[in-house]
Amino acid sequence: RDLYPGPVTPTLTLTLSLTLTLTLRWTTRKALDLDASAIILGPEAEPGLRQTLDIVNFSQTQSRPDVSKRPGTDLVVHSGDNVTGEGDGDDEVIMVRLNVAAPEVSEIVFTVNVFSGGTFADCRDSYIRLRLGKNDLARFKIDADTTSEGFIFARLFREGNRWGFEAMGTQCDGLTARDPKTIAAAGGTEDPGQYNPPSPQVQPGDGGCCVVS
Template identity: 40%
Template sequence: MAQGGNAPLGSARVVVEVAAPKRLDVSGLLLTAAGKVRSDADFVFFNAPQGPGVTHRPAAGGTPDAIAVDTAAVPEEITRIVVTASLDDRRATFAGTEPTATVRDADTGRELFAFTPPRLSRETALVVVEVYRRGAEWKVRAVGQGYANGLAGIATDFGVAVEDAAPADATADAATGSSPAAPAAPPVPTTPPAPTAPPTAPPRPSAAPQGSATPPPMPSGSPAVGKITLDKGRVNLVKGGSVSLEKAGKPFLASVRMGLGWEPAGRGRNIDLDASVIAFDAQRAKIDTAWFMKLSVFNGAIAHSGDNLTGKGGGDDEAITVHLSGLPPEVCGLVFVVNSFSGQKFTDIKNAYCRLVDAATEEELVRFDLAQSEPHTGVAMCKLVRQFSGEWVMTALGEYVDAKTARSMVKPAAAML
């Protein structure tokens, strides 16, 4: 098919495959006549693979990521299914990459149409094709519209509530060759920025749990009796336990990485969870969130890996790097959370943990292993709280809630500060 071309679909059940030399994530959005989703449930992707009449099929055995459409099962108010592709490596662009969409009959596998968008450069995500209604007939159109602000830009354009997404006008229409790139997230600094002044009032934490080694924050200059620091090496925390990120009475760390990991509980079933960090001010109001659809906040002072990392002490499924001295002074608390967007309970996983690593030396400093799980879809793993003195204290939380996204964790996380 040529870009902008359309044709009768010719089959009631089709699969739209999108393949490229680079690994892709393929998604589908169910749109009404207004060009918007009815709710976030109309966004079908790897973490939410089922929608009414639309299914995400993950890449396997040489077959690419795909969206399957059963037109007979699509609700009447849905007029279009938009099929998108974004790069799995969120730092890459489509420059030099030619993704090809192949529309196949879902029952026979027969190829019906193929389309390769031309002239790609700075785009990081594409609307590749759309399957749409015209009266009683279903048709397919070759689109090839590029976005420079990734999948979040596409999702926002079509009404998905993406938290703090980039402006929707950062689209690039490949048909015209225009590609106005949205400002890219600044790179993570190689050396920490100059320290900022400590806030005048940190969050008011709840009283320290019984057995916690660290009392509530105290004014600068007050003695901290019996607190655990990093002087004796790695610290293993239990739920409610705290450790000050100090050594020899001074702030020890400028940049830390929080690694989070887990394993399927049995039968080899994959568990795809999302790790995020929510930043709060002194009044426990949310300032920003770093998560899989927004990998960098505060000019790179917090950066989400977006990838699996392997380091000392075991393999992390996801990791978040925090340049403590680069955080704005209004950031007083960070809560690290993990969510199951597709709805699996944490009783379906085992060996969940979080660990704090010195980002400069890769030395593991603090570890918290969840000893027990609960049948919920969200867990607050730990928090970092800035004290009156400017030091940071990490506390193991291990608190479970019913929340499938970081956005739903904001209120319960604020209450844990």
């Protein structure tokens, strides 16, 4: 169903199979790069702000290990950057496995930013949706009245062993989710820095190359 900023929907029961996907689709009159991101928040750091534990976006497509309680399983995974919005289907996808969220994870805030310059007023037929399995849980249409660079779509928040969902629809400044203005609008403290996964170690017999002099 289409959503507007406002009431919290009924909470979602946390189950072992609860996986959500956020999808972003846009069409523009000119080349425009929109980026969907997930800002992962932890405990309260100061009045009105929570500690920013991680940010998953086009430049960091998987969450850092310490926000997941299951080793080897990412809490959040990003599909990668689509810089034009061309083609059929969803342009960017973020997957969230709520069942592996570490105990200190309290919220996951979804944002969209216009990275290439311009605003959402340059978009048409653009939407963000949150899916549970194959079903749409929520859909938010971005209209031409949205004239900002950034947009806080919605947040998931923990309540004991359940998760709630709130549509937000807050306009903000910032070309990426790592911009301090976007982070603050999402309710977080400063960027913890980009996580770079370690490179796989080449083991003997794996085809590694050596130089003999």
